[in-house]
Amino acid sequence: MADRAESETPRVGAAVLPDPGSVPHDSATTHVTGRSEYVDDRPMLRGELLCGIVYSPHARARLTRLDLSAALAVPGVACAVTAADVAHNLWGSIIVDQPLLVEQEAQYAGEVVAVLAAESRESLAKAMRAVRVEWEKLPAIRSIDQAVAAGAFIGAERSIARGDADAALAAAPHRLSGTVVIEGADHFYLESQAAIAYPRADGPMEVHSSTQHPTETQHVVAEAIGVPFNEVVCIARRLGGGFGGKESQAAPIAAYAALVARKTGRPARLAISKDDDMIITGKRNPFQIRYEVGFDGEGRLLALKAQLHSDGGAYADLSTAIMERALLHSDNAYCIPDMHVRGQVCRTNHHPHTAFRGFGGPKGVAMIESVIEDVARTLGRDALDVRKRNVYAPGRDTTHYGQKVENNCLPALFESLEARCDYRRRREDITKWNADRSSNPRGLSMTAVKFGISFTTRFLNQANALVNVHRDGTVQVSTGAVEMGQGVNTRIAAIVAERLGVPIGAVRVMVTSTEKNANTSPTAASAGTDLNGAAAAAACDRICARLANLALHLRDLPPERWPSRTAGLGTQPEAQVTDHPPAEPVRFEAGRVHAGPFSIAFADLAREAWLSRISICEYGHFATPDLGFNKLTGQGRAFLYYTQGVAASEVEIDRFSGEVKVRRVDLLMDMGRPINHALDVGQVTGGFVQGMGWVTTEHLFYNADGLLVSHSPSTYKIPSIQDTPRVFNAHLVFNEGNAANIRGTKAAGEPPLLLSLSVWTAIRDAVMNARAARSGGRDLVPMAIPATAERVLRALEPEAFAAIETR
Ligand code: MTE
Ligand code: QUE
Numbered sequence: 001m002a003d004r005a006e007s008e009t010p011r012v013g014a015a016v017l018p019d020p021g022s023v024p025h026d027s028a029t030t031h032v033t034g035r036s037e038y039v040d041d042r043p044m045l046r047g048e049l050l051c052g053i054v055y056s057p058h059a060r061a062r063l064t065r066l067d068l069s070a071a072l073a074v075p076g077v078a079c080a081v082t083a084a085d086v087a088h089n090l091w092g093s094i095i096v097d098q099p100l101l102v103e104q105e106a107q108y109a110g111e112v113v114a115v116l117a118a119e120s121r122e123s124l125a126k127a128m129r130a131v132r133v134e135w136e137k138l139p140a141i142r143s144i145d146q147a148v149a150a151g152a153f154i155g156a157e158r159s160i161a162r163g164d165a166d167a168a169l170a171a172a173p174h175r176l177s178g179t180v181v182i183e184g185a186d187h188f189y190l191e192s193q194a195a196i197a198y199p200r201a202d203g204p205m206e207v208h209s210s211t212q213h214p215t216e217t218q219h220v221v222a223e224a225i226g227v228p229f230n231e232v233v234c235i236a237r238r239l240g241g242g243f244g245g246k247e248s249q250a251a252p253i254a255a256y257a258a259l260v261a262r263k264t265g266r267p268a269r270l271a272i273s274k275d276d277d278m279i280i281t282g283k284r285n286p287f288q289i290r291y292e293v294g295f296d297g298e299g300r301l302l303a304l305k306a307q308l309h310s311d312g313g314a315y316a317d318l319s320t321a322i323m324e325r326a327l328l329h330s331d332n333a334y335c336i337p338d339m340h341v342r343g344q345v346c347r348t349n350h351h352p353h354t355a356f357r358g359f360g361g362p363k364g365v366a367m368i369e370s371v372i373e374d375v376a377r378t379l380g381r382d383a384l385d386v387r388k389r390n391v392y393a394p395g396r397d398t399t400h401y402g403q404k405v406e407n408n409c410l411p412a413l414f415e416s417l418e419a420r421c422d423y424r425r426r427r428e429d430i431t432k433w434n435a436d437r438s439s440n441p442r443g444l445s446m447t448a449v450k451f452g453i454s455f456t457t458r459f460l461n462q463a464n465a466l467v468n469v470h471r472d473g474t475v476q477v478s479t480g481a482v483e484m485g486q487g488v489n490t491r492i493a494a495i496v497a498e499r500l501g502v503p504i505g506a507v508r509v510m511v512t513s514t515e516k517n518a519n520t521s522p523t524a525a526s527a528g529t530d531l532n533g534a535a536a537a538a539a540c541d542r543i544c545a546r547l548a549n550l551a552l553h554l555r556d557l558p559p560e561r562w563p564s565r566t567a568g569l570g571t572q573p574e575a576q577v578t579d580h581p582p583a584e585p586v587r588f589e590a591g592r593v594h595a596g597p598f599s600i601a602f603a604d605l606a607r608e609a610w611l612s613r614i615s616i617c618e619y620g621h622f623a624t625p626d627l628g629f630n631k632l633t634g635q636g637r638a639f640l641y642y643t644q645g646v647a648a649s650e651v652e653i654d655r656f657s658g659e660v661k662v663r664r665v666d667l668l669m670d671m672g673r674p675i676n677h678a679l680d681v682g683q684v685t686g687g688f689v690q691g692m693g694w695v696t697t698e699h700l701f702y703n704a705d706g707l708l709v710s711h712s713p714s715t716y717k718i719p720s721i722q723d724t725p726r727v728f729n730a731h732l733v734f735n736e737g738n739a740a741n742i743r744g745t746k747a748a749g750e751p752p753l754l755l756s757l758s759v760w761t762a763i764r765d766a767v768m769n770a771r772a773a774r775s776g777g778r779d780l781v782p783m784a785i786p787a788t789a790e791r792v793l794r795a796l797e798p799e800a801f802a803a804i805e806t807r
């Protein structure tokens, strides 16, 4: 493997990896033929109950009456569960502050107050209608501004600083300040939250959950029903998408099903509708960011001060960790010598906001990328030149939290994409195009991503794996990783197959269960393959060491004395082998094990091992090395490495409707040495398009009571095939230099989403180009996320809107 290139810019761009023939996703066939089983596809058992949830329709309200008697009288209704039935009615991933069921006061519209269970859908529907709940509405906090005014916060303010931002700002030749408003977005996974709990008279409660975090789900269920952790098993076969939305918020759903199962002794199923799912679950945190930036006439950033506020919703959930990641990404690809970023999570009466692909990263990056656009426009320079002037590069490669940016591809990525996408010529064309004021405004923008890979909470950076080799040479591997479409199973299978030198078809990744892998971290932070793949590799390495030693032993033994000929009779002494590395090199390749000229089929060697009473099953544990981020000082090595990329987006705005068409996207993503090219391309394009939805059309509307009214595909506009870029050139870049990670790969899950911000900055570019064509000025036009058609039109025609609205 290549040495870690300290501060040296790796060469990229020349070698865009050809697809080496990727193995298909392990569920490809069953997905396409509709045979993949999700939680709610499990066959109903005899006596199984269907559950429904009752929730508050008000942002904040006192529960004055909860009368379930009429509901319970409906034939076929088995039970109702309320706060009184919960053994420990408080949970939370980081701060334990959230009740599973409302006791006296609901803190958000969608907060669950009761669970009903019935034998049929019809009975359940009837019972749900018969529930009598009365609420007394209370004043609610519905925005970041209101929360700040009321001093309603979650956790303490966090701060990361380098140098003296105040002094550097004061001394800077130019200064700009502004506010970036970023709204939330729904995860819009296709499979709504679901769980089935099977109470076992003679064993633990078995919970099948669509969760990204089986261990936390296991623990929340156990505490809810009042049993120790070993009395609950949580199983997650696959999810129909998670995107962060099932990291924490799957746990209460499972707890509701388990509470019913516990109370009735019958299996209980809770699979909520899309509408209920959208109403009750939290979204991407809305952010409001105020900044002040100082720069010189060349566009060099000298100082940045930023105050980030997020809407955490009613309970802490993961919002404090999300804020931390936002602070850690507010530099993005750019080195800013004096910097001070502060972040505070606000407590509002919204559903508790939660993890969503990118965590806080996209919010910090949105701020700095839009700052760069503003600096460029103010100086009359091209934004790409400003980016290239500020990008992390040798000699200026330490972040504001003191981590060195190693194996830095960013300068090369900018250069390479500039040439590939014909940036300069297209910029000229667009300027000419926009000069004709009757044409639809066009914009072009290139943004970058430098996404830190590791949980910023050190103890989460661990994983374990169980690898069972069978006597026919086939393999079963179990880890804590959850397959949610991203292909983690396929990647882990590839790692195991490579280590053992067997075909990938000989490796089966088993269902994820806390029975086999306990104390696991969520499949999150894009580190699913990195952590679980490394744990599986560690297990393989121990098996390989023993098998290698056995192979050397057999090499020197006449075949008639091999265990397969003698073990049944006990005529030969048993082979004694250790876990120590073999004395001579032994290769595991293409289903065979080679020691010099000697070679034996892997399956035969496995059988000889078993006959010699040598274990061919192993458990591996992995802990990411060298992490040293101190949350109290905000300094240290927060990430094992960075996944980096750049994208250039060109958009056109319909000047009459404000609708945006993405004409072309060129994207380069540094994926190290990819395990599976096709899966990576899927992650890159999928993440980008998902992010496009967030920055353009996905708009959450709440009514005056704080209830989400855009809670279905008819009122909430995710990207469709029509919205994908007309031209989409997404390429992976080959980089041998990531020695830090397993197999030299890089995480692909979240980073590409951040590149969709180039669509947002391109829209701003188009709007400002159009305004400049009219007025000749260099007005900075703020644009919220999402840049909806209405917002774009307002930004294009502020005078026309003002005239209408004052009439
Ligand atoms: N891809 C698909 N198809 N479905 C998903 O739910 N989740 C994303 C990303 N890609 C997701 C996805 C998120 S939020 C994360 S953190 C990573 O996948 C998690 O998986 P990994 O760590 O195995 O990449
Ligand atoms: C990225 C993440 C997570 C994170 C930090 C990241 C994440 C997550 C947590 C977290 C932190 C503290 C806890 C806990 C979870 O931190 O997903 O239970 O006590 O859950 O940088 O994705």
Ligand code: MOS
Residues within 6 Å of the ligand: 212, 242, 243, 244, 245, 247, 355, 356, 357, 358, 359, 523, 524, 525, 526, 750
């Ligand atoms: Mo992903 S937001 O870390 O589940």
